[in-house]
Amino acid sequence: DVWSTARFRDIIAETVAGKKALPGIFMFINRADTHPGMKEAIETQDALRTLSGVSVLDHRIFQRTAYRRSFSEGRAVFELGSDSKAASEIIDLAKTLYPNVDT
Structure with a gap:
């Protein structure tokens, strides 16, 4: 879920704190529903975009x-x-x- 993702992002930030080369953090939707009427993937992607320090890709992997x-x-x-x-x-x-x- 998105909130676990935020905690994971914080763990990465703590791990690389003080290092010269910081890794890029890219996120994308995995296991998206293939039905076009299901909007959870869009809502999740919008929520991920509120997280600082990450790049959210438009790419999706569908279930x-x-x-x-x-x-x-x-x-x-x-x-x-x-x-x-x-x-x-x-x-x-x-x-x-x-x-x-x-x-």
Whole structure:
């Protein structure tokens, strides 16, 4: 939940206090509902944006059967099908986090 996230952010801040190079803290919505009528992901994202010291990405990982299936089979989600929505979500997240790396 968002309040646990705030506590986790504070733990990171305490851990790196006094260090020269501070890590960037990026957050995104994980396990978002795929139904367009469900607004919890938007509300959560808005709440995360109220936290200082973090960057909230617009990217979302949705709750998909492919993630559960890949976990139970011990495979990456793109090994189940590189053209799946789940695989695209992970690849897009990687591109967002590492824009200078070819995927």
